[in-house]
Amino acid sequence: MAQSFDRQKAKPHIAEEWVGKIVTLLCIALLIITIFSIVYFVASKGLSTFFKNNVNPIDLLTGLKWSPEGEPPFFGALPFIFGSFSTSILAALIAAPLGFCASVFMVEISPKFGRRYLQPVIELLAGIPSVVYGFVGLSVIVPFFRDVFPGQGIGIAAGALVLSIMILPTITTIATDALAALPKGLKEGSYALGSTRWQTIYRIVLPTTLPSLMTGIVLGIARAFGEALAVQMVIGNAPHIPRSLFESASTLTSAITLSMGNTAMGSLANNALWSLALILMLMTFVFVFIVRFLEGRSKL
Amino acid sequence: MKAKTADKIATAVIIAVSGLIVLVLAGLLGYILIRGVGHISFDFLTSPPETIRIGGGIGPQLFNSIFLLVLTMIITIPIGLGAGIYMSEYAPANRITNFIRLIVEVLSSVPSIIVGLFGLLVLVNMFNFGFSLFSGALALTVFNLPLMVRITEQGLKGVPREQKEASLALGLTKWKTITSVMLPISMPVVLTGTILAAGRVFGEAAALLFTAGMSSPRLDFTNWNPLSPFSPLNPFRPAETLAVHIWKINSEGLAPDASQIAAGASAVLVITVLLFNFGARWLGRYMYRKFTAIK
Amino acid sequence: MKKTVMLLMLLTVMVALAACGQNNNGNNAASSNAGSSEPASSEPASSEPATSDLSGSFLASGSSALQPLVDQVSKKFMDANKGVSIQVQAGGSGTGLTQVSEGQSQIGNSDVFAEEKLDADKAAELVDHQVAIVGMAAVVNPEVTVDNLTKQQLIDIFTGKVTNWKDVGGNDQKIQIVNRPSSSGTRATFEKYALGQKSEDLQGSIQEDASGTVKKLVGETPGAIGYLALSYLDDSIKTVKYEGIEATVDNIANGTYPVWAYEHMYTKGEPDAAVKAFLDYMVSDEVQNADVVELGYIPASKMQVKRDAAGNITK
Numbered sequence: 020m021a022q023s024f025d026r027q028k029a030k031p032h033i034a035e036e037w038v039g040k041i042v043t044l045l046c047i048a049l050l051i052i053t054i055f056s057i058v059y060f061v062a063s064k065g066l067s068t069f070f071k072n073n074v075n076p077i078d079l080l081t082g083l084k085w086s087p088e089g090e091p092p093f094f095g096a097l098p099f100i101f102g103s104f105s106t107s108i109l110a111a112l113i114a115a116p117l118g119f120c121a122s123v124f125m126v127e128i129s130p131k132f133g134r135r136y137l138q139p140v141i142e143l144l145a146g147i148p149s150v151v152y153g154f155v156g157l158s159v160i161v162p163f164f165r166d167v168f169p170g171q172g173i174g175i176a177a178g179a180l181v182l183s184i185m186i187l188p189t190i191t192t193i194a195t196d197a198l199a200a201l202p203k204g205l206k207e208g209s210y211a212l213g214s215t216r217w218q219t220i221y222r223i224v225l226p227t228t229l230p231s232l233m234t235g236i237v238l239g240i241a242r243a244f245g246e247a248l249a250v251q252m253v254i255g256n257a258p259h260i261p262r263s264l265f266e267s268a269s270t271l272t273s274a275i276t277l278s279m280g281n282t283a284m285g286s287l288a289n290n291a292l293w294s295l296a297l298i299l300m301l302m303t304f305v306f307v308f309i310v311r312f313l314e315g316r317s318k319l
Numbered sequence: 320m321k322a323k324t325a326d327k328i329a330t331a332v333i334i335a336v337s338g339l340i341v342l343v344l345a346g347l348l349g350y351i352l353i354r355g356v357g358h359i360s361f362d363f364l365t366s367p368p369e370t371i372r373i374g375g376g377i378g379p380q381l382f383n384s385i386f387l388l389v390l391t392m393i394i395t396i397p398i399g400l401g402a403g404i405y406m407s408e409y410a411p412a413n414r415i416t417n418f419i420r421l422i423v424e425v426l427s428s429v430p431s432i433i434v435g436l437f438g439l440l441v442l443v444n445m446f447n448f449g450f451s452l453f454s455g456a457l458a459l460t461v462f463n464l465p466l467m468v469r470i471t472e473q474g475l476k477g478v479p480r481e482q483k484e485a486s487l488a489l490g491l492t493k494w495k496t497i498t499s500v501m502l503p504i505s506m507p508v509v510l511t512g513t514i515l516a517a518g519r520v521f522g523e524a525a526a527l528l529f530t531a532g533m534s535s536p537r538l539d540f541t542n543w544n545p546l547s548p549f550s551p552l553n554p555f556r557p558a559e560t561l562a563v564h565i566w567k568i569n570s571e572g573l574a575p576d577a578s579q580i581a582a583g584a585s586a587v588l589v590i591t592v593l594l595f596n597f598g599a600r601w602l603g604r605y606m607y608r609k610f611t612a613i614k
Numbered sequence: 615m616k617k618t619v620m621l622l623m624l625l626t627v628m629v630a631l632a633a634c635g636q637n638n639n640g641n642n643a644a645s646s647n648a649g650s651s652e653p654a655s656s657e658p659a660s661s662e663p664a665t666s667d668l669s670g671s672f673l674a675s676g677s678s679a680l681q682p683l684v685d686q687v688s689k690k691f692m693d694a695n696k697g698v699s700i701q702v703q704a705g706g707s708g709t710g711l712t713q714v715s716e717g718q719s720q721i722g723n724s725d726v727f728a729e730e731k732l733d734a735d736k737a738a739e740l741v742d743h744q745v746a747i748v749g750m751a752a753v754v755n756p757e758v759t760v761d762n763l764t765k766q767q768l769i770d771i772f773t774g775k776v777t778n779w780k781d782v783g784g785n786d787q788k789i790q791i792v793n794r795p796s797s798s799g800t801r802a803t804f805e806k807y808a809l810g811q812k813s814e815d816l817q818g819s820i821q822e823d824a825s826g827t828v829k830k831l832v833g834e835t836p837g838a839i840g841y842l843a844l845s846y847l848d849d850s851i852k853t854v855k856y857e858g859i860e861a862t863v864d865n866i867a868n869g870t871y872p873v874w875a876y877e878h879m880y881t882k883g884e885p886d887a888a889v890k891a892f893l894d895y896m897v898s899d900e901v902q903n904a905d906v907v908e909l910g911y912i913p914a915s916k917m918q919v920k921r922d923a924a925g926n927i928t929k
Contacts, residue, residue: 039497039498040405040494042401043401043402044405044409046398046399046401047405047406047419049402050398050423050464050465053461054425054429056437056441057433057434057437061436064440086796087796088796089796089812116336117336117340120336121337121340124334124336139600141340142515142596143348143592146518146519146522146593146596148524148562148592150522150524150562150563150565150588151351151565151585151588154581154585155347155351157830162834165834171790173820184343184347187340214322215322215325216326217322217330218322218326220329221329242428244430245430245431245432247432248524248525255820255821257816257818257819258815258821259815259816259817259818262817262818266817267818267820272525275432276432276525276528277797278795278796278797278798279436279439279706280706280708280709281797281798281823282708283709283715288797296432296433296436299430299432299433300429300433303429303430306428307424307425311424443718444718449701449703529705534681534702557701557702557703567678569824569826569827570823570826571678571825571826573682573826573909573910
């Protein structure tokens with residue numbers, strides 16, 4: 020009697036437990052299905068350039084001439100790949116020292132002022148929409164560069180500068196977390212030995228947190244690599260490898276946004292754009308793996 | 320002595336750089352607000368845009384942005400919470416879980432333009448949702464989900480172990496423990512994160528260009544039947560959001576006051592994002608205080 | 615638990631909304647089908663918006679250059695026909711042609727002939743409705759002293775043979791080209807009718823798809839040259855003559871100025887009643903002489919010359 024009562028009582032609980040488990044599992048399953056379908060669809064469209072239209076993938080990756088509507092058409096995406104890498108790496112080179120300084124300020128120099136003012140400022144930078152960055156870039160940075168440097172103002176330098184502000188929050192946040200997580204003993208030991216703050220920072224803090232800092236930088240590059248609208252507005256979009264930082268250039272994302280709506284789905288020119296998207300996606304995966312690798316090292 | 324000089328110089332440089340960052344933001348905000356605020360008026364916020372005449376507003380766009388945000392959050396929050404709960408509480412510690420974690424990470428770093436293209440191909444063309452709010456909301460869900468999962472996980476990890484164990488020891492099932500003990504405690508973290516994620520939705524444009532479209536049909540604000548194509552509530556109508564509108568006006572605007580409208584709309588967008596940020600901060604602090612005061 | 619219930623409810627509402635929306639689409643399709651079985655439009659090419667017994671719902675998608683016109687006219691049409699609902703979407707000419715060809719939209723707006731974007735067999739299924747003409751002109755930075763450029767000079771500039779304004783009669787200043795991406799319909803038109811050949815994607819040239827950005831860059835950049843639709847011309851840039859002919863509505867209409875293109879609205883096969891009524895309204899005098907002119911296009915009725923997809927002109 021008592022046993023069966025127990026079982027009856029227990030059943031709804033167990034049922035609830037299972038429902039909970041299954042519902043949450045379904046949620047995660049949905050997430051997994053989503054990512055796999057993104058990969059599948061982008062890949063199937065991107066690869067059709069090679070299989071259906073018989074474009075040689077080596078030509079696509081190394082060719083210098085991009086004219087999908089030309090006679091005969093050329094599909095050399097190297098200028099875009101070059102543009103994407105140069106803008107995002109340059110942006111990281113500008114943003115990394117700034118972000119590192121900001122995080123040192125927040126953790127080591129003046130935590131109170133830093134937490135109170137600098138951190139909200141940096142988070143706000145992360146919140147500003149990319150179209151607004153593009154708008155400001157086109158109306159402030161481009162005219163400024165045009166006046167100061169030879170060239171038309173647009174180009175990789177303008178793109179990199181806009182991107183560097185956009186990725187500053189990513190780099191700073193991760194650097195700050197890494198610095199704050201450093202065991203106190205390490206720093207105190209260094210101070211006890213009579214080191215100055217700067218000696219402590221670049222002899223102790225910097226080497227031990229380097230993998231984490233690199234993680235932040237790679238994540239920043241990944242974000243810059245995928246940013247589309249802000250870059251497209253200031254880079255000029257000529258499908259060539261530029262001869263200077265102030266000459267019109269293109270990135271993978273700017274080429275896609277520029278022509279996607281103008282080409283008919285399924286046409287050769289359209290498929291070629293999907294191939295660019297595929298390259299973009301594969302690069303994202305590479306960045307994620309680099310980040311994983313770095314994170315693995317920072318745990319040691 | 321030399322070391323001390325180096326220390327002083329380094330400190331000065333670091334402070335200067337930090338100051339520079341603050342200045343850059345101040346300049347950026349100042350530029351946008353000074354150029355735009357003058358153009359903001361009640362009329363500007365409520366009237367529909369004009370194609371070639373002066374005096375267009377951003378009313379429908381503002382509404383679209385907010386409605387799209389609501390739609391996105393309605394889809395994102397339950398799925399994100401569920402997936403986050405699974406990852407933090409149910410997932411066994413094995414290779415598959417590690418793999419799922421990797422996948423979530425990958426999804427979070429997929430560029431928004433790829434998500435937009437995927438939306439164009441699958442949602443707009445294959446499922447035939449057309450350029451619509453619904454397609455836009457689903458596309459935005461795709462790149463907000465990983466964020467939501469991470470936030471939920473973080474929130475649940477922050478719950479003191481004693482509280483969780485006490486609940487389990489009282490004989491509550493794991494599910495019950497999660498929903499009635501752990502979720503409420505992690506609420507401040509989850510809520511703050513959610514609001515920040517919402518701010519991202521508000522500013523997104525690249526993914527929406529290809530999914531929610533660049534046009535806004537005439538809306539009849541007296542028609543609240545979600546099935547009517549003129550109703551603001553119909554999720555299957557094309558909807559240009561504020562961010563997309565700024566993009567379009569900057570590039571295609573024919574109206575003589577296009578640049579003022581772009582500046583005004585940018586200012587509105589930035590002010591909204593600021594409100595989200597401060598709101599999230601304030602709410603987080605308020606809830607933290609409330610919870611800690613009770614306990 | 616309460617929260618779960620709430621979430622579930624929200625989800626249900628979502629699903630319901632989704633289902634309703636689907637339903638709605640289904641109905642639309644059904645009603646437009648029903649429409650097409652009727653004898654097409656009882657009042658042939660009436661200039662008045664047809665009487666309000668018309669019903670149906672359809673989608674016009676495509677060219678962002680044509681979108682403002684279609685959008686504005688569709689609003690007027692819907693005011694007169696309460697039973698009709700028209701959605702206008704901008705996504706680019708290519709997208710519009712794809713969508714109408716695959717049946718996702720009923721009207722595909724395009725800046726170019728369908729033959730130029732789609733495969734021949736797909737383009738053959740589409741019916742062309744030319745609703746307006748858009749003229750284009752070469753524009754330069756206001757400080758450039760050149761007023762007139764011949765066809766050969768333009769070719770030399772856009773293929774990179776001439777890189778300095780002094781070679782075409784201007785001051786000693788470097789020419790900065792502001793071109794369009796190779797997929798652009800505007801560029802295709804300009805190349806075909808102004809240059810007569812393809813232009814090059816030159817090193818250092820700027821490429822922008824959007825007319826507003828082109829205008830801004832040409833206006834701000836010293837020595838810049840680009841091309842714009844007539845509706846975008848204003849004082850911030852300087853319009854140059856082509857072979858000594860000014861880009862005016864009259865010159866285009868009588869065929870002396872050759873750089874213009876049709877704005878097309880494509881349907882797949884013959885349109886049903888509601889779509890046909892809308893397209894008829896589009897080419898009616900009421901629209902052609904008002905909205906078309908107001909938005910800077912040239913009315914199709916005004917044209918004294920005609921042109922086919924291959925570019926052959928007939929008087």
